[in-house]
Amino acid sequence: MQRIVLFSGGTACRAINIALARKQVHLTRVVPAWDSGGSSKLIREKLGILSVGDIRQALMTMAHGERRSGDVVRIFNTRISALGEPGDARTEFQLYAEGRHLLLERMEPGLRGAILNYLRTFATAAGPDFDFRNGSIGNFILTGACIAHNGDVNTAIFVFRKLCGIDGNVWPSSLDSDLILSGRLRNGARRAPQDVLTKLSEADAAIGIEGIELTSESGKKPAANNAVIEAVEAADVVVFGPGSFYTSILPHLLVGGVAEAVERARCPLLFVGNILQCRETLGMTLNDVLDRFLCTWRNVSTTQSAPLVQVLANRVLLPFGRSLGAFPYLTAHAETQDAGTGYDLIEDEFEDAWNRGQHDGDLVAERILALAG
Structure with missing residues (x-):
């Protein structure tokens, strides 16, 4: 099986990533480790953790290319509402963290338990004043997995891939968080x-x-x-x-x-x-x-x-x-x-x-x- 390593941006290489993911190849995406914008900016500033936005986006592109479209992928690809007050966004987040979302309710218990554990880990680390507005559920899960695994981003990515059933690899080019x-x-x-x-x-x-x-x-x-x-x-x-x-x-x-x-x-x-x-x-x-x-x-x-x-x-x-x-x-x-x-x-x-x-x-x-x- 041919091994392809792709150092890329985000949306610009989406079509290429999808096309390669549908071939019989071993595909690895390498994404930036210096992202300072978007909703992951708040996570980086609050927790001092490597920005996960580009990683999560690449993983979702890989999932799309591999035609993974189950409930886990759907949950990871959702986002909290951008409008309203911070308290409204926190209430919406709790719907996921407490397992009351329909997609979570119908999941196999093991998958559901792992996702809820990572969401709760993130919520505890982020604290009561974190602004969840426009935040990616996938970013919260990936960050929670990183915290749960002693800050090991690679392990968190591995777990994330297994939860989604993704075959391709996505790695940040560096593990340095600063x-x-x-x-x-x-x-x-x-x-x-x-x-x-x-x-x-x-x-x-x-x-x-x-x-x-x-x-x-x-x-x-x-x-x-x-x-x-x-x-x-x-x-x-x-x-x-x-x-x-x-x-x-x-x-x-x-x-x-x-x-x-x-x-x-x-x-x-x-x-x-x-x-x-x-x-x-x-x-x-x-x-x-x-x-x-x-x-x-x-x-x-x-x-x-x-x-x-x-x-x-x-x-x-x-x-x-x-x-x-x-x-x-x-x-x-x-x-x-x-x-x-x-x-x-x-x-x-x-x-x-x-x-x-x-x-x-x-x-x-x-x-x-x-x-x-």
Whole structure:
């Protein structure tokens, strides 16, 4: 069975994740460990635990791809109402934590008991003043499992997968819970943390990002999750992208040990270019993105080199620039490894014909599997 490791963003790689999950492959998703936004922000600030939002989202995507749609998955994919007062949200949460939701009532007792235990563990740790509004039940369960297993995120993920019947793996690239992603603009200004970079103002996006840093509050260098290292070293192909380049893709290289693990694996390395530019890459070409990716790789690698990267580049058929909504298409110049770039462009119409701006998941999955051999 082919082993695929995918370093990705969230929604950008959803179609590809689903397509691969429906193949006979061993799929591992590696997600960011520096998420600082959304409902998981409150959990991180309150409990000092690794943000679980990206992990939970990837697990739910994996479940969808594997056609897991039972009551457990449905519970994990629900969210507390965003409107109303905090007390209303807490009452709604108690409906789940006390097992009074219909989906929980009809579950097999063992599954129901495990879920209720994790929800109650979370509620106890979060305290009486926690704001549950718009919170993900899946995030609460995953965090409760982490607390119940002495802060071991990998064990919590393993339990979560077993409860949902998910075969594929999802791991954060690091287990460090205090990572902070910051960016330096071309005018020298700094923006942090991750959610601020993701939501750059139009003025900052026009200036552009010069570089990023991944640091920890403890001052230690970010360290790779051993589960990720093991998956990479056993991989038949390692894939980076698609996703937000500076906040979801490039920072993985700043986690100590990731680049070296890929080099040791000696398997094909694939970069899936985005279909569209975004606020992080406004005005850049795919070639610019790749140059920054490879430059960062050389800087962090102990060998100060980078393997040849195969690149899936969406072919724009018209001879002039096009946009979809607020953002132009991300174009590429036809350069190859013969030009000494360090990458080999593979151009095709990778855009989904029915969901403009998104990848055709099946087409990209076929290319990935072809590289895996």
